[in-house]
Amino acid sequence: MSERFCYRCGISESEGGPLIEGLCQVCFRKENPVLLIDGEINTELCQNCGSYKKRGVWVDPHTYELDELVFEVAENALLEVIGDSLDERVREFGIISPEELEEIEELSAGRAVIAFQPVDWHIEYFPAIITYEIRVKARLHELQYELHDEVKYVTVYVRQTVCPRCSRFLGGYFEAILQVRAEDRPLTEEERKVIGKLVEEKVDEIMRKDRMGFIQDTIEKEEGLDFYMGSTSSARKLAQAIKEKFGGTISEAYELVGLDRQTSREVYRTSVSIRIPKFQKGDIVADKRGNVYEVERVDGKGLSLRNLSTRESEHRDWKTVKREGIDTVESEKSEAMVTSITPTEIQLMDMKTYETYELEKPDMDLREGEIYRIVEVRGRKYLLDRKE
Ligand SMILES: [Zn+2]
Ligand SMILES: [Zn+2]
Structure with missing residues (x-):
């Protein structure tokens, strides 16, 4: 041969x-160089929220420490460009430290290892400029005796911009209004506080996936709260979270707000309403059979009630509350002293009028001389509990 x-x-x-x-x-x-990379890379970060583009999609940064953030953004851009600049025969590559790379002497064909480190930078003002040294070892071909071992220098320019979310947020944009109300009454101060906190926590969670889920504005109204939301789905999720805690019903309405000038499609704004039940702890309610209860607890599942005749605690889910026609009733509260106790009856004296009356002895510990809270519903008196 x-x-x-x-x-x-x-x-x-x-x-x-x-x-x-x-x-x-x-x-x-x-x-056959392995890394075909340009000497310059341009990238940008949002000056308002620190987010940057990862594979074309805006993402929130891991850190908000400005120095670290600039390096995070620069390295993200660098890694994307490296991934796109490798010879197509590299089927698999790993990023390792420069020290680890130094030790590598053997690689199977189609594998590369890459290490990079910043060697020069100024990040005190924008554009921030960072120069990286990149070293690659690779084997492209089975017959290669020695590995490729290349060093390249790349300068990354990090510029400032405003991401689409922030430009909408700063422009006052909102897509939906979340209205929080209570049935037949205004929201209480306590409910406003609890809902405000719940919404804040939930929005943080939503924003991790839905960057437009921000709250543009919160309006305190006499009857309740209005949240101006960056996305309809965020408004829906918040309504659901409030329903899970308080119960209630959610409804939606749409309002035509104009035409999109580019697509000439109609633009609607969504109002998501959550109406929490009117019941509150301490309310006196009755069902359609005439049983009278004191509300002990209200939550997303239903009502905890104390039956004032049997003194037993009972739970009704919201469906049952509706089916049994449970509703608030007119009631009058008073205080009375127990003046005598027989095995079946007690005698009481009203603390205001000094009138005396008898009640069937309820199933509870009672002592003569103590004062109790009384409630009268439809002409019948019930003993609530001992006055504190
Ligand atoms: Zn040759
Ligand atoms: Zn932003």
Whole structure:
């Protein structure tokens, strides 16, 4: 068999081979660089919220410490460009530290390892400029004796911009209004506080996935709260969270607010309403059979009630509350002292009028001389509890 020679430098295969695609070992590496990267990369971050584009999608940063943030944004851009700049024969690559890379002497064909480190930077003002040294080791071909070992320098320019979310937020944009109300009454101060806190926590959670889920504005109204939301789905999720805690009903309405000038499509604004039940702890309610209860607890599942005749605690889910016609009733509260107790009856004296009256002895510990809270519903008196 006749000797073959490298077509680029002329060295014989016995000296510089084995030849790969007609090239000696050295010329193969020179002619087939692994990292085909430009010396400059431009990227940007939002000056308002620190977010930046990852594979074309705006994401929130891991850190808000400005120095670290600039490096986070620069390295994200650098890694994306590196990933796109590798020779197509690299099927798999890993990012490792420069020290680890130094030690690597063997790689299977199609594998590369990459290390990078900043070698020069100024980040005190924008554009921030960071120069990275990138070193790559790789094996592109089975017949390669020595690994590719390339060093490149790349400068990343980090500029400031305003992300689409912030530009909408700063422009006063909102897509939906979340209205929080109570049935037949205004929201109480306590409810406003609890709902405000719940909404804040929930929005933080929503914003991790829905960047437009922000609260543009919160309006305190006499009857309740209005939240101006960046996205309809965020408004819906908040309504659901409030319903889970308080119960109630959710409804939606749409209002035509204009035409999109570009698409000439109609633009609607959604109002999501959550109406929490009117019941509150301490309310006196009755069902349609005439049983009278004191409300002990209200939550997303239903009502905890104390039956004032049997003194038993009972739970009704919201469906049952509706089916049994449970509703608030007119009631009059008073206080009375127990003046005598028989096995079946007690005698009481009203603390205001000094009138005395008898009640069937309720199933509870009572002592003569103590004062109790009384409630009268539909002409019948019930003993609530001992006055504190
Ligand atoms: Zn050669
Ligand atoms: Zn932003």
